[in-house]
Amino acid sequence: MTDVPASHPRYASLRTRDAIVAGVEGGVTSMHGLVAHGRGEAFDYLLGERTRHFARDAIDAAAAMLVTAERPVVSVNGNAAALVPADLVALAAALDAPLEVNIFHASKARERAIREHMLAHGAPDVLMPATNAVLEHIDSNRRFVNPGGIHVADVVFVPLEDGDRCQALVRCGKRVITVDLNPMSRTARTATVTIVDNVTRAMPLLLERVAAWRGDAASCRDLPDAFDNERGLRAAETAIRAG
């Protein structure tokens, strides 16, 4: 754990980093994931570290898309597992959807560590990438998915995803919901619904909207098609540039 004194002005932010550093120490998060987290921190700083209206709109559309999906899947990478494991388990339970491990820097050991970490946070089961099911449109070592999970999903919730993977999922005809603090990233621009927010703030709000729409699924059926992701991204970029 960090040795930063409580008198340090960025104490709270530095303590938050500890969760992701603990993820690395536990074999769950990659070191490259740590760098990506730092990048997100900076965009969050520029956003004022609060959930904006465009994020709330995206969360609402994402919840509607997940509730009305036929075969939703909740994808988990090393950063998401370190930051919001219990919220991901709760989301999968609310949707009756599988959790599936899906990481960028290939490592069997880390895939297993993420699975164990999610089981320890209450997941009844966690799907793993297999070798007999692949995504098209992507280079070899990142194409493996689970044949009963992402491979057959119609909607994939995949926070903090890489641009290539996101693009491949979309090209395979899936609707993709992501959480990404950089509205200019390829992931943000490629996904069907992009929630530009800190995943630790967005998850509780998403769970709340999923619970609300589950009680009233008929009313939200048209919401995903009416959602304009590009408009949301423009609003997010404006907010970041304006401060």
Next chain:
Amino acid sequence: MTDVPASHPRYASLRTRDAIVAGVEGGVTSMHGLVAHGRGEAFDYLLGERTRHFARDAIDAAAAMLVTAERPVVSVNGNAAALVPADLVALAAALDAPLEVNIFHASKARERAIREHMLAHGAPDVLMPATNAVLEHIDSNRRFVNPGGIHVADVVFVPLEDGDRCQALVRCGKRVITVDLNPMSRTARTATVTIVDNVTRAMPLLLERVAAWRGDAASCRDLPDAFDNERGLRAAETAIRAG
């Protein structure tokens, strides 16, 4: 090393991350330093990943300040050592200045690893923090400096520095030159000269300007006092906001 395919559109950026991840693996960089690197990545993204006019002005003033200093010191932390070791050695040689290890998250092992790393990159010697020389104005475990280095320096080149440390150096009456991609950071606002640029792009330019001013030191004597750091920071913030 990373397994990212060369076909990935962010290949160059992801490969750059490898240098800093290798720094962690070699015991040179802290994991918190990785996060800080990611944060810098985001600001660099907003800057268009190129050296802007305000950075060139700051580099010019910094080179003049270093060339005309009486006892300049080149401070090295874990991120700088991982990213630009040879450039730091070259700078110290050009200035006939000592290199001194100066890290944020205290660790004797990491201090030694940085020293070894710099020696391996051609440094004739590297000063270490001692226990008999301290900086005032800072919490206990970060105050130690070398009695023949930072402690008696008039100008300190300290890229990628923490805000508290930077402030303490300035309060001790030293002129501080830093490199920081966030023009709003406390370090950027506290330093005497802040180069808002990626340290990997800024170092070769700084070496070039040092060589130029060394050949003509008389002409650059007034440059540091004429330099307006606040104006540079405002220009950098405007560039980041405008895109």
